[in-house]
Amino acid sequence: MMWNTNLRWRLPFTCLLLELAMVVLFSLFVRYDFEADPHWTEEKKYRHITSDLENDFYYRYPSFQDVHVMIFVGFGFLMTFLQRYSFSAVGFNFLLAAFGIQWALLMQGWFHTFQDGYIFLGLESLINADFCVGSVCVAFGAVLGKVSPVQLLIMTLFQVTLFAVNEFILLNVLLVKDAGGSMTIHTFGAYFGLTVTWMLYRPNLQKSKERQSSVYHSDLFAMIGTLFLWMYWPSFNSAVSNHGDAQHRAVINTYCSLAACVLTSVALSSALHKKGKLDMVHIQNATLAGGVAVGTAAEMMLMPYGSLIIGFISGIISTLGFVYLTPFLEAHMHIQDTCGIHNLHGLPGLIGGIVGAVTAASANLQVYGQEGLAHAFDLESGKTNRTTDLQGSFQAAGIFVSIAMALVGGGVVGIILKLPFWAQPADENCFEDEIYWEMPEKQETISSHPENPALKTVAP
Amino acid sequence: MMWNTNLRWRLPFTCLLLELAMVVLFSLFVRYDFEADPHWTEEKKYRHITSDLENDFYYRYPSFQDVHVMIFVGFGFLMTFLQRYSFSAVGFNFLLAAFGIQWALLMQGWFHTFQDGYIFLGLESLINADFCVGSVCVAFGAVLGKVSPVQLLIMTLFQVTLFAVNEFILLNVLLVKDAGGSMTIHTFGAYFGLTVTWMLYRPNLQKSKERQSSVYHSDLFAMIGTLFLWMYWPSFNSAVSNHGDAQHRAVINTYCSLAACVLTSVALSSALHKKGKLDMVHIQNATLAGGVAVGTAAEMMLMPYGSLIIGFISGIISTLGFVYLTPFLEAHMHIQDTCGIHNLHGLPGLIGGIVGAVTAASANLQVYGQEGLAHAFDLESGKTNRTTDLQGSFQAAGIFVSIAMALVGGGVVGIILKLPFWAQPADENCFEDEIYWEMPEKQETISSHPENPALKTVAP
């Protein structure tokens, strides 16, 4: 079969080439920042740091580990719901993320910590790299089952770059706040992924339709992903906030939003089913929308009930999206969105950006306190001399910039991915692990034979 | 079928109503505490706090995340052992916990942090809310498979309230210590759940008996739950202890007790089987009993060997319970305890309360030091002027109060749950996901066909 031959050397070659490039670029550019360098022992004195225990490591590491789990286990297992594509889901997510974090350390390093010819790595760099890769995991959800691992690596290469550019524009030029990445990660990642999948539209995808669904245990594996994403989202939304009250508040806001979101996702899932039954797709995905939607404003003064409202609305919109919008987009706009990322990252990402804009615009001295207001919007560093209204406008601008970057970037990358040498699977071979993986030989029926353990049932 | 029609709108309606109530109540009552409020930037000065790094967030968050995983993944997956009820187990646990933590923030807030008309949320509130919901997860184990999600939400509504009342009586009135909740969470939760299941006794449950067991892979999913509960229990038992040596000691005591418990659970499981084989039910559940039993006294001076002894005994009692007591209770007392919660939370919870009473009574100056003793039993805050003997008596009283609250509360809630409009499943439809969930269509046999990936085996 042609596709087998095509992939034969492309995957090893691509992996080795990309990794060699990483080694070379890291050797030229990447060093440890002062908190991870042995000169820390001496430098502490100059910086009036009295104890090793003040190393930023201790104040970022727990959040970092949670974000890391979300990227590799959360996204990885969430996408194992497909009955015969679980190996590829978790395995390719692993691959693209392992490459993506390295390339992101470089790209984001060039944009943010480049000094005297070097990029300086600290724990905050690792967190930001995981954030960047998060947007690639989001986009992967749209094309899941329809692309080769080589295409995924190429997509990662470009998407990480675009992410870094977009992030720079938003955070450093427009000076917006986006703690949990509703705009930079979710909105950008979702519309990028949807554009790519639109570019890669397959009119004959129904040849593989029978595999584009779950079986009982693949749905349970996916719930592992769902739960780790849900539980650790407070860490995600607070990971790069200012130390102190901002991180503390971001955790509380996210926790509240996610809790409310579960209730309304369940409600809508049941209400929209003709017999009132729940749909695992909604429980796996829509329950997370609250985390996305509260991302930008998590560190702001949403108030706990404000967070509940955001979650309440997100669960409803997300579930409506799964039931009505995704089929519509597939039938009428040729957007084949395998995981329904538009409903979890697209629409809730937009909500997040809007909420952020509104919350920033309505920030005031009474609610934040003078120093609190300055601290929350980086006014004290003299970075900006804006009114809160103006800040709100810039926040809103961030949404549009992210969408524009996603659409244009997704279009270009889509064109690149259509090139005939990335070993893309044929229409009848989508959602099929067999193409890429050596598959186990036996069927999976395990049962008990009390008197003869050497015999087991093999269903014909 | 009648039950389908009954549930049709009840679940969406209940979820939306409860969530709207949460939004309204949070808007009226819930605010951030000073460590999560932007005024922290100014307030630090008044409180002589020099650094953002002293925010309590950093000293409670790692424990909080572990407790959160225990509630959602630990309990959620532990209950997936049933062959056709895994969706409901993990999904309904998700639902009741997401609602429960919100209602608990209110209930516990009214009891503990209510000031000037507001409840003040900080990370310790989130931990305590998870603790409260833990008792509901415990009770869920008794009724698992036999109730509708609407009944679970109603049960959560009442149980959270009863928990908060009981907790207040024990911790604020009787002034007992119960770090890991052996009394407030496990004893209370277990006897409440057993009373509810007794009230909901089904004489014809054998119609569903064939589904009240596991299959090979559902037992493995349950082990995910077991292991996350086991590994993170030290965080659970130390999460709300005093900072410093108390948290450090609680972790060590729990770790030791759980380790010993595994050895004796395995020993008894094998010894009580006629061929010496192990039973997964015991390995999934009895191995955790040590964590429950050392809960109350975890922060006390049990000494590491004392913790080992507690774990040693708990593993034995728990396994004996699974083998002999649960079947007895079912046959002779009409207590149909699906998960055997009496053996993991009931009996070990009682052990925990007793151990706590004895350890408190035997506390002395030599072991604790003068300041240590005052600090460990809150004597220094002037809260109590008791002798250690008297403290021990109060600790014991706490056990009885918890049981009484559980039995009475469970009785009342059981009556409420018997009302005919909660869409309870019929006797022949228990332990069956199909009633509540849209089920995957294909059978689950995955195998390899080297030359034709589009063909897969479907067992007839």
Place this chain on the structure above:
Amino acid sequence: MMWNTNLRWRLPFTCLLLELAMVVLFSLFVRYDFEADPHWTEEKKYRHITSDLENDFYYRYPSFQDVHVMIFVGFGFLMTFLQRYSFSAVGFNFLLAAFGIQWALLMQGWFHTFQDGYIFLGLESLINADFCVGSVCVAFGAVLGKVSPVQLLIMTLFQVTLFAVNEFILLNVLLVKDAGGSMTIHTFGAYFGLTVTWMLYRPNLQKSKERQSSVYHSDLFAMIGTLFLWMYWPSFNSAVSNHGDAQHRAVINTYCSLAACVLTSVALSSALHKKGKLDMVHIQNATLAGGVAVGTAAEMMLMPYGSLIIGFISGIISTLGFVYLTPFLEAHMHIQDTCGIHNLHGLPGLIGGIVGAVTAASANLQVYGQEGLAHAFDLESGKTNRTTDLQGSFQAAGIFVSIAMALVGGGVVGIILKLPFWAQPADENCFEDEIYWEMPEKQETISSHPENPALKTVAP
């Protein structure tokens, strides 16, 4: 069947005897260290510690929890890949680790914290005990499926002792650094396990060969183990490093090495397959080799690109090992290495030791700074007055000592395990859970029957 009768009382008896021994020894020897003792409240003053928040608990606990997850979930689930041995894999790992950590607390305590007749436990003790047990989990991988749980407990008993002796020689006598245990855990554990499995060689193992492979979902369960090991390895390699820059740097180095390793493991797995397909065994195991190989030098100035290079090479060597070396060792040297531990822990462990030796030898003032160099190699404590070249030689000696201890110790333990009363399974009963576990009765085919939920398909 003879083996059933043999095991009948041996397992309970062994477990109870070992646990009683633990209780007795802990009562004689084990106490809390000063940071977990209530006298901490008074002692803080003497040690000029101003706050409870300086308790070492807060600076070691997050790492400890991650290491704990790696031991119980990481190793436990990684070994569930065998189609009918998942219960034993995760269950026996649980058992041997729960016993191992207790025995390790004693053994390592006698060697490291023994003072005035007592062993003093703190969080660092718990981390080190988990490290020690890690080497037993490694060895378990070599004999997986071919030994009884009684043999595993005996192996643990001896291996923990040998580990403690080897660790003492390396860290306290030779004064080498081995932060992530490339030598003490991985090299030692692997060659010990390989020696034991060589001693227990079964010429007729092919009778069980059909069960020595995976099925689709067991491979997914194994990926849970893989990912938790991969994600938390930075904690493992930094858990006992000096506070401050050393821990921060160890995390960054491990993260980089593991990322590179994934790319080259995928590349080689595909390249070495005649159709370019990936092999789950490689993705489950070889992707972790980078963490092992960077273990010793993780806290040293590898530089980020140096870590990438180590990971790059490790992924290649590990995958080559799985494809060529393991079958060769089985066919020609009678080493039946069930999990291929030589490729994940043996060879990468050697790489780790070598890298550590080279990195130590090339350490210099310019790279580390004067105080940094002293701090990194414990020179300041006056422990050693060596040049860096000499330190490098000692590091290399550490590799040889570990291998020697493993080979000799493994030989002796292998002889002990061949004694006929440990209930070893017969050749035709290997890789079979049925011998040790009560197995679920039903076959595992779950599907939907929309109109009759009480009926489910049972494949014949």
